[in-house]
Amino acid sequence: xxxxxxxELAIAACLAxxxxxxxxVFNNYWLSISVTAMMYIALCTSWVMFSGPTHYISLASGxxxxxxxxxxxxxxxxxxxxFWLMAGISALVxxxxxxxxxxxxxxxxxxxxxxxxLGLAEMIxxxxxxxxxxxxxxRGLYVLTDxxxxxxxxxxxxxxxxxxxxxxxxxxxxxxxxxxxxGNDETVARHVGINTATAKIVLFMTTGFFxxxxxxxxxxxxxxIEPNQVFSPELSFMVVIMALLGGAGRLWxxxxxxxxxxxxxxxxxxxFPNQTTMFIGLIFLLIVFVLPNGIVGxxxxxxxxxxxxxx
Amino acid sequence: xxxxxxxxLLAGTxxxxxxxxxxxxxxxxxxxxxxxxxxxxxxxAAFWLYINAQVSPLLTVVMVxxxxxxxxxxxxxxxxxxxxxxxxNQGQLEVDSILATFGMSFFIVGIMVSIEGxxxxxxYLSETxxxxxxxxxxxxxxxxxxxxxxxxxxxxxxxxxxxxxAVRAVSVSTEAAGLVGIDVPKMSALAxxxxxxxxxxxxxxxxxxxTLDASVGVIFTMKALIIVIMGGVGDxxxxxxxxxxxxxxxxxxxxxxxxxxxxxxxxxxFLLILLFRPxxxxxxxxx
Amino acid sequence: xKRRTNLKLAAAAALALALPQVALAEDTLxxxxxxxxxxxxxxxxKVTQTPNVQLWIHEVNERGxxxxxxxxxxxxxxxxxxxxxxxxxxxxxxxxxxxxxxxFIVAPYGTGFNIAAAPIYGKSGYPMVAVSAIxxxxxxxAERFPNLFFTLGTTTxxxxxxxxxxxxxxxxxxxxxxxxxxxxxxxxxIELADVARQAFTDAGFELVYDKSxxxxxxxLSPVMKGAKASxxxxxxxxxxxxxxxxxAEQAIIEDLDVSIYYSAVATSFPAxxxxxxxxxxxxxxxxxxxxxxxxxxxxxxxxxxxxxxxPDFWASANTYAALEVLGQAIEGAGTLDRNTxxxxxxxxxxxxxxxxxxxxxxxxxxxxxxxQWQDGVFRGVKGxxxxxxxxxxxxxxxx
Numbered sequence: 001x002x003x004x005x006x007x008e009l010a011i012a013a014c015l016a017x018x019x020x021x022x023x024x025v026f027n028n029y030w031l032s033i034s035v036t037a038m039m040y041i042a043l044c045t046s047w048v049m050f051s052g053p054t055h056y057i058s059l060a061s062g063x064x065x066x067x068x069x070x071x072x073x074x075x076x077x078x079x080x081x082x083f084w085l086m087a088g089i090s091a092l093v094x095x096x097x098x099x100x101x102x103x104x105x106x107x108x109x110x111x112x113x114x115x116x117x118l119g120l121a122e123m124i125x126x127x128x129x130x131x132x133x134x135x136x137x138x139r140g141l142y143v144l145t146d147x148x149x150x151x152x153x154x155x156x157x158x159x160x161x162x163x164x165x166x167x168x169x170x171x172x173x174x175x176x177x178x179x180x181x182x183g184n185d186e187t188v189a190r191h192v193g194i195n196t197a198t199a200k201i202v203l204f205m206t207t208g209f210f211x212x213x214x215x216x217x218x219x220x221x222x223x224x225i226e227p228n229q230v231f232s233p234e235l236s237f238m239v240v241i242m243a244l245l246g247g248a249g250r251l252w253x254x255x256x257x258x259x260x261x262x263x264x265x266x267x268x269x270x271x272f273p274n275q276t277t278m279f280i281g282l283i284f285l286l287i288v289f290v291l292p293n294g295i296v297g298x299x300x301x302x303x304x305x306x307x308x309x310x311x
Numbered sequence: 312x313x314x315x316x317x318x319x320l321l322a323g324t325x326x327x328x329x330x331x332x333x334x335x336x337x338x339x340x341x342x343x344x345x346x347x348x349x350x351x352x353x354x355x356a357a358f359w360l361y362i363n364a365q366v367s368p369l370l371t372v373v374m375v376x377x378x379x380x381x382x383x384x385x386x387x388x389x390x391x392x393x394x395x396x397x398x399x400n401q402g403q404l405e406v407d408s409i410l411a412t413f414g415m416s417f418f419i420v421g422i423m424v425s426i427e428g429x430x431x432x433x434x435y436l437s438e439t440x441x442x443x444x445x446x447x448x449x450x451x452x453x454x455x456x457x458x459x460x461x462x463x464x465x466x467x468x469x470x471x472x473x474x475x476x477a478v479r480a481v482s483v484s485t486e487a488a489g490l491v492g493i494d495v496p497k498m499s500a501l502a503x504x505x506x507x508x509x510x511x512x513x514x515x516x517x518x519x520x521x522t523l524d525a526s527v528g529v530i531f532t533m534k535a536l537i538i539v540i541m542g543g544v545g546d547x548x549x550x551x552x553x554x555x556x557x558x559x560x561x562x563x564x565x566x567x568x569x570x571x572x573x574x575x576x577x578x579x580x581f582l583l584i585l586l587f588r589p590x591x592x593x594x595x596x597x598x
Numbered sequence: 599x600k601r602r603t604n605l606k607l608a609a610a611a612a613l614a615l616a617l618p619q620v621a622l623a624e625d626t627l628x629x630x631x632x633x634x635x636x637x638x639x640x641x642x643x644k645v646t647q648t649p650n651v652q653l654w655i656h657e658v659n660e661r662g663x664x665x666x667x668x669x670x671x672x673x674x675x676x677x678x679x680x681x682x683x684x685x686x687x688x689x690x691x692x693x694x695x696x697x698x699x700x701x702f703i704v705a706p707y708g709t710g711f712n713i714a715a716a717p718i719y720g721k722s723g724y725p726m727v728a729v730s731a732i733x734x735x736x737x738x739x740a741e742r743f744p745n746l747f748f749t750l751g752t753t754t755x756x757x758x759x760x761x762x763x764x765x766x767x768x769x770x771x772x773x774x775x776x777x778x779x780x781x782x783x784x785x786x787x788i789e790l791a792d793v794a795r796q797a798f799t800d801a802g803f804e805l806v807y808d809k810s811x812x813x814x815x816x817x818l819s820p821v822m823k824g825a826k827a828s829x830x831x832x833x834x835x836x837x838x839x840x841x842x843x844x845x846a847e848q849a850i851i852e853d854l855d856v857s858i859y860y861s862a863v864a865t866s867f868p869a870x871x872x873x874x875x876x877x878x879x880x881x882x883x884x885x886x887x888x889x890x891x892x893x894x895x896x897x898x899x900x901x902x903x904x905x906x907x908x909p910d911f912w913a914s915a916n917t918y919a920a921l922e923v924l925g926q927a928i929e930g931a932g933t934l935d936r937n938t939x940x941x942x943x944x945x946x947x948x949x950x951x952x953x954x955x956x957x958x959x960x961x962x963x964x965x966x967x968x969x970q971w972q973d974g975v976f977r978g979v980k981g982x983x984x985x986x987x988x989x990x991x992x993x994x995x996x997x
Contacts, residue, residue, distance in 0.1 A: 028721070029696035032689045039685070055402055057409075104582075107589040111342065111405065115540040116585050118533060123578035126812050129783040130571045133791070133810040139734055139753070140789050142713070144742060149688075222684045223717070224710040226785040228813050229684070233533060237344075241413055244406055269678055269690065270697075276679040277636045278421020284414025285390070288407055292397060313823060321817045424636055429644040432843060432869035439851045447819065448851045521816070522843035522873075524641040526682075530814050565820030571783055571810040573820075 009168050012252070016161040023150035035153045035221070037262040039214060042160035043235075044243040044254030046210035049167040050203040051240075052248045053179035057114045060101060061239040063121035064094045064208045066231030068215025070128060073141035073225035083145055087216035091209050098208025102201035109186075118233065125231035132227055141225040155217045163210050167251045170206075175199055245287055247296025256295045314563045316445040322558030323455030326462055327513030328531050329538035329550050331506035334465075337545030338482040338502035340401065341391055341408045345416035346535050347528030348423075349507050353379065353514025354523050355423055358431035368435050372457070372515045376508050383507025386415070387500045395499070416528060423525035435519040450519040457516055458554075461509055466547050478502055482545040483595070510535075541581050543594025552592055556580060627664055627671040627934070629655070630700030632690040632715070634707060637682025642839055643707045645867055646730060646913045649905035651675065651704055654921040656904050664925055667932035676700050684714045691718045701934050702924060705746075709733055709786065716743035723936035725927070725943055727920040729913055732756065732786070734793070740960035745940055747957055749920050750913060751965040751982065753786075756884060757793045759967035759980035760860055761801050763882070763990055764832055768803075772992055773857050778807035778830035780821055780845070782838050790836035790862065806830050815841065822848035832858035839864035842883070843873060850877050850996045857992040858882065866912035866969055866976050878971050880993045885912020886969025886978025888986030893951045911969055911976035919950035926950075953984070 022034050043061055051057055068090040075086035108116055132138055170176045178199040181189040189196050219225055246257020268279045291298050332346045353375050360366035398404035436450040469475040480488040481498045489495045542549025557577050564576040634643045655673045658664055663672040676698045680687040694700045705728040706715055712731040719726055720743050727747045734753045767773045777798055781791035807828035811821050825833055833856045835845050842864040865883020888894055901909040931942040947956035955962045968980035977988045
């Protein structure tokens with residue numbers, strides 16, 4: 001277990017280094033696909049860290065992402081702050097917020113938790129718009145930096161790698177063990193003396209931290225920030241979908257989920273420019289039926305078969 | 312008085328959005344993320360028939376009901392039953408139904424865009440009326456009345472008829488219902504189809520006072536999810552009470568405080584209720 | 599050399615006649631567009647952008663294509679859907695540039711999308727003649743994105759035109775100085791309201807009602823009831839498409855008694871009149887056009903014949919004019935070299951359906967700001983450097 005854990009980490013590290021060369025090798029087109037993919041890998045990896053072991057599906061990604069994007073935009077556009085400072089502040093704000101949400105939702109389970117996070121994200125979106133309207137009175141939020149797509153890609157890669165490493169580390173720690181027990185049976189977890197509350201809250205805070213940083217990094221890519229757009233509920237859904245497609249049971253699930261899916265999405269956009277949305281819907285349906293446990297499930301099935309075949 | 316009247320009328324609209332989803336999620340255990348698209352589909356039918364054939368939206372409502380029922384029954388039977396069968400537990404089914412219905416919502420949006428990519432702009436029954444000294448419009452009143460009729464008959468049906476009680480039994484526990492000889496798959500299909508029909512009929516009527524377009528479904532899905540969860544899954548009363556609370560709170564905040572805070576306050580109330588009643592207003596404690 | 603070109607042309611023409619569907623690759627000008635076919639901005643794009651692109655390509659190809667340095671090139675459209683998502687938009691823009699190698703592009707619909715796409719297109723020198731992009735930062739943006747041109751005006755211009763109407767009507771003794779103002783709490787709505795708050799107050803108006811409402815508000819009746827209770831003389835709404843409709847609906851229901859009623863985006867849509875008919879007579883809105891101008895009249899007729907849709911009474915004409923600018927610049931520069939074409943746009947003036955357009959610091963200062971529904975036609979009442987503005991009429995009931 002322990003050795004295979006390190007093997008996994010080594011593979012991930014190699015992949016991350018290889019991924020670092022993407023902007024140098026590919027043209028802008030493939031780079032822009034990679035940026036989108038890397039954004040989802042970072043978001044999904046941090047999502048899986050919490051939701052994978054606990055089985056709590058969170059729809060708050062949009063809120064954290066929005067905090068990152070919005071704070072960077074307001075800070076830079078209206079208060080001439082530096083990008084780095086605002087990114088740091090947004091990460092802090094989102095982490096604290098995630099802590100509060102985590103503490104508030106301890107009693108909630110199942111679908112009630114899912115929709116609570118959705119409602120909360122929507123409330124934040126509306127509150128931010130209201131504050132913007134009544135107190136900040138903006139003349140448009142512009143994030144004009146000299147970052148290129150390659151810079152944004154590398155920043156996202158660092159975030160994704162950091163999330164992965166942290167997830168890997170937590171999995172091996174006492175905290176990870178606690179989380180897995182919570183996921184299997186929360187009552188049992190409590191009985192064996194695991195502080196389920198702290199474990200859940202801490203993990204949720206890391207989700208918030210990474211979500212905000214990804215949002216902050218993406219803001220210069222969008223250049224013009226509309227509160228209603230960065231706090232998009234659709235992003236929350238997409239993160240869940242991508243993570244589930246890969247398989248939420250493994251930390252590397254998002255990687256094997258996001259990459260093929262981004263490519264399929266690209267293929268559909270190319271082939272059916274007038275009916276992209278419809279065909280992507282069809283692909284979703286197809287995946288659900290063909291890959292019952294996500295791509296991870298299928299890969300592990302194949303792995304088992306190979307091993308059995310070898311003997 | 313304005314707040315009460317406007318609030319209740321809005322509550323009627325909300326009930327139309329959410330009652331169907333409650334049946335689908337409460338009984339058939341399908342978290343239907345295409346709920347909003349079903350609603351917009353009903354709206355598109357009303358708009359299209361009115362513009363192209365001058366069919367009264369009220370007539371469309373009547374026609375949409377059975378068509379949506381059959382359509383949703385087919386969706387459940389052929390698309391969702393395989394997922395229900397293969398899932399070992401509720402969690403698995405939830406994941407699968409989220410993925411499947413999310414795909415379905417994209418698919419329906421795609422179809423609707425190819426029929427009408429712009430706004431469904433038309434007006435019907437927008438005459439001013441006065442209710443207890445408060446002004447409103449006839450189409451909103453019609454939506455309210457339809458909500459009352461649907462809500463009332465659902466309640467009576469679920470409590471007074473054999474089939475209704477069977478459906479309720481399924482919503483409490485699929486296993487126990489199966490043990491006492493209830494045809495669970497059939498009841499689930501019935502509930503899912505009925506839910507879809509209610510949502511689409513609501514959509515046809517709502518389109519007479521909202522200007523919709525093919526892509527707005529997600530807004531309705533979210534609102535419906537909030538209302539269903541706030542009221543408690545699987546209880547018609549809960550959904551209606553939640554719709555009334557949201558309708559009144561939103562109108563009160565818009566009138567007394569600031570219209571800018573309507574939606575924020577609605578979500579706030581929702582969060583508050585869940586904090587104190589983690590199972591929703593009328594929800595059952597599961598574990 | 600010249601004869602060879604002519605021969606080639608003749609051959610191409612013969613081929614084109616024989617096989618109208620097949621165009622030779624090298625004689626085709628690929629024009630790219632990333633559209634919002636689904637998502638929040640799809641409804642607006644469908645009214646203002648899509649049919650005009652279709653119309654312009656139809657007209658150009660009808661007359662044999664664009665003359666690029668002696669070669670007649672038919673225009674072929676390469677389009678993608680971004681689902682109104684900036685990330686998808688950037689991806690699709692890169693696809694147009696690097697995979698499809700399109701020669702030129704149509705600027706996207708929406709301020710945010712133009713600014714997000716500007717660096718992507720700018721890197722490869724694509725000129726963007728933006729229409730549906732309104733900002734007060736033209737100078738800063740033009741300096742940063744030399745390829746980005748603005749044609750529809752500035753936030754301040756739109757607000758000041760409304761203020762001017764209010765001032766004129768007050769001076770004429772038609773209204774008092776009480777104004778009710780509402781806005782949608784989203785980027786453009788907030789920006790307009792922010793500018794207007796200052797401008798109206800400076801002009802001595804009293805904002806007796808000044809509230810925002812969130813994007814996607816289901817019920818606007820409390821807003822309208824509040825505005826009505828404020829007993830204002832004028833009602834100004836900085837609104838978006840779905841709520842411009844919703845506000846008009848509520849104003850009719852509440853029988854809002856004001857002499858000036860203004861709602862911003864989408865008031866100029868034919869569907870607005872289609873939905874409310876004579877009830878919204880004398881409603882003011884953003885935009886406007888001069889339907890009596892023969893060029894505009896001919897354009898509107900062609901629009902209906904070719905696309906089957908009625909053009910809106912505002913940015914539709916600008917969108918078509920922006921495409922004319924692009925086409926004339928390509929023909930004028932006589933090359934597909936994008937930097938040359940961009941420079942040509944900066945240096946020359948263009949004869950379009952909107953009249954002569956030229957760009958100073960990437961900004962074309964010729965646009966309508968306020969229009970009014972008068973007997974079923976939305977006519978321009980205020981504009982900058984445009985002819986044919988009619989007098990403002992007072993709103994008198996909602997019959």
